[in-house]
Amino acid sequence: xxxxxxxxxxxxxxxxxxxxxxxxxxxxxxxxxxxxxxxxxxxxxxxxxxxxxxxxxxxxxxxxxxxxxxxxxxxxxxxxxxxxxxxxxxxxxxxxxxxxxxxxxxxxxxxxxxxxxxxxxxxxxxxxxxxxxxxxxxxxxxxxxxxxxxxxxxxxxxxxxxxxxxxxxxxxxxxxxxxxxxxxxxxxxxxxxxxxxxxxxxxxxxxxxxxxxxxxxxxxxxxxxxxxxxxxxxxxxxxxxxxxxxxxxxxxxxxxxxxxxxxxxxxxxxxxxxxxxxxxxxxxxxxxxxxxxxxxxxxxxxxxxxxxxxxxxxxxxxxxxxxxxxxxxxxxxxxxxxxxxxxxxxxxxxxxxxxxxxxxxxxxxxxxxxxxxxxxxxxxxxxxxxxxxxxxxxxx
Ligand code: GLU
Numbered sequence: 001x002x003x004x005x006x007x008x009x010x011x012x013x014x015x016x017x018x019x020x021x022x023x024x025x026x027x028x029x030x031x032x033x034x035x036x037x038x039x040x041x042x043x044x045x046x047x048x049x050x051x052x053x054x055x056x057x058x059x060x061x062x063x064x065x066x067x068x069x070x071x072x073x074x075x076x077x078x079x080x081x082x083x084x085x086x087x088x089x090x091x092x093x094x095x096x097x098x099x100x101x102x103x104x105x106x107x108x109x110x111x112x113x114x115x116x117x118x119x120x121x122x123x124x125x126x127x128x129x130x131x132x133x134x135x136x137x138x139x140x141x142x143x144x145x146x147x148x149x150x151x152x153x154x155x156x157x158x159x160x161x162x163x164x165x166x167x168x169x170x171x172x173x174x175x176x177x178x179x180x181x182x183x184x185x186x187x188x189x190x191x192x193x194x195x196x197x198x199x200x201x202x203x204x205x206x207x208x209x210x211x212x213x214x215x216x217x218x219x220x221x222x223x224x225x226x227x228x229x230x231x232x233x234x235x236x237x238x239x240x241x242x243x244x245x246x247x248x249x250x251x252x253x254x255x256x257x258x259x260x261x262x263x264x265x266x267x268x269x270x271x272x273x274x275x276x277x278x279x280x281x282x283x284x285x286x287x288x289x290x291x292x293x294x295x296x297x298x299x300x301x302x303x304x305x306x307x308x309x310x311x312x313x314x315x316x317x318x319x320x321x322x323x324x325x326x327x328x329x330x331x332x333x334x335x336x337x338x339x340x341x342x343x344x345x346x347x348x349x350x351x352x353x354x355x356x357x358x359x360x361x362x363x364x365x366x367x368x369x370x371x372x373x374x375x376x377x378x379x380x381x382x383x384x385x386x387x388x389x390x391x392x393x394x395x396x
Contacts, residue, residue: 010129014364018348022358033385034358035373038174038322040240042295045288048239048281055276064272066264067256068095068248072275075282076248083206084217086231088250094259095278097270099204099234099247102259104130106200106230106249107166109258111136115165120151121366122325124174124202128366136165140366145316145327149176153187160191166198169218172205175365175372176325177318179209182216189218189225199229204247205321207238207289210297213319219250227252237322238289239281244274296322299375299382306386307373310393322376325362329369334396341396343368355392357385 011017019037026032043049055061067073073090080086096102103126111117113135119127121142128138141159143149156167169188171180180188192199201218209215219226234247249259269275300318307315307326315326331341337354341347344361348371351357362370375382 006133006135009132013129014125015360018358018360021352025352025356025358030356032352032356032358033377033381033388035375035377035385036358036360038237038374038376039242040237040292040322040376041378042240042288042292044241044244044277045239045281045285047284048241048277051280051284052244052273052277055273060272060276062272064269064275066269067260068093068270069272069275069279072246072279072282075279076250079282080217080231080250084203084231085220086217086226086250088231089253092253092256093248093250094256094263095246095248095270095275096263097245097247097267098236099202099232100126101245101267101270102232102234102247102249103127103200103202104134105259105262106232106251106255107131107134107136108262109255110166110198112165114163116161116163117165118156118159118167118197119366120168120170122149122173122175122362122370123168123366124170125360125364127168127170137163139164142367143178148316149173149178149325150180150184151188153191156188156191160195160197164195164197166200167192168200168202170202172208172213172215172318172320174205174321175323175360175362175370176316177321177323179213179215179319181214182221185216185218186221189221189228193224193228197228199225200232201229202232204232204234204237206233208293208296208322209320210300211317211319215320230255235278235281240288240292241274241277241281244271244277246270246274246278296375299377299379300324302379302382303373303375303386306382306390310386310390312393312396313389322374324373324375325365325367325370326373327369328362328371331393331396336392336396344371347371351389351392355388357388357392 022034348361
């Protein structure tokens with residue numbers, strides 16, 4: 001069987017693949033500490049889960065409108081107004097099977113063969129692959145640690161041409177945790193908007209902020225910016241609802257309509273029960289969000305301290321999300337447990353096989369000098385896992 005050309009250049013998602021490998025090893029009885037996937041280890045808050053159970057009991061188990069139930073679209077509009085100062089109409093909102101699916105729909109609706117999409121690196125692993133799957137070319141622009149991994153306006157200008165169709169802005173960023181200030185976003189929007197470039201603003205980590213960092217939603221910069229922006233968000237990270245698969249996009253009306261049409265053919269509605277739960281997540285008691293953030297804050301402190309105490313490892317303090325992007329290039333060229341370390345993939349491999357610690361190599365995020373640790377896991381796991389990392393790296 002000859003597969004389509006479009007799948008020749010992509011593999012499985014490295015975040016999910018590493019997570020699956022760690023789980024497989026656990027199933028074999030190996031005591032693996034996993035810092036791989038960005039998935040809160042908390043259970044979905046009780047009142048949200050109860051809404052899902054209630055939906056099943058009520059028989060809310062049939063098809064819904066393909067782009068989501070009106071009640072959830074209203075709740076999303078309310079959330080966007082309450083939290084982000086954004087005025088959207090339910091007709092501008094499309095609910096999908098996770099924010100990942102929302103992004104895929106955006107690209108399906110926007111990209112023609114040969115269009116370019118700017119992806120500032122380090123980037124979340126699926127942006128580039130989704131652009132390719134939709135016939136576009138990702139234009140990777142590397143940011144610098146010295147710029148806190150944020151795209152500079154002059155870098156952006158240098159990569160725009162007639163084929164530039166869109167750009168990804170992901171603040172707080174996965175994997176670096178960088179958070180763009182309002183001024184920094186304004187400086188980028190000033191370049192993008194007059195050129196008609198669509199801003200795909202992935203805001204899934206907006207509630208995970210530390211040290212007083214402030215979140216700005218790109219579309220809130222002004223009406224003209226909003227006309228060029230698609231706001232992407234979801235309930236997975238904020239409400240510990242990764243398995244429920246509810247994400248959404250709020251977009252200029254014509255784009256929202258196109259996305260809804262695509263979805264109506266590709267998947268139909270997102271899960272009916274999960275939609276009911278998402279309404280309660282967005283409109284109900286927000287106390288669990290604060291509690292989870294307090295816990296993430298403790299874990300972040302712990303992990304930063306542990307990383308910076310290991311000779312050869314270093315990291316900056318991420319302002320958002322729940323990842324630490326640690327610099328590991330000082331190990332390149334060395335040999336650990338008989339394995340020559342030529343890059344982040346080798347380092348991740350040796351940590352997994354020798355230390356039973358799973359993490360994601362930086363190469364997957366477009367910067368081979370780093371590895372990503374997720375601290376969406378318990379303090380005990382952090383302590384145990386980091387002690388193992390220290391032991392393995394001490395053998396370099
Ligand atoms: N976004 C999360 C991560 O980066 C979840 C896994 C994925 O879809 O990539 O770990």
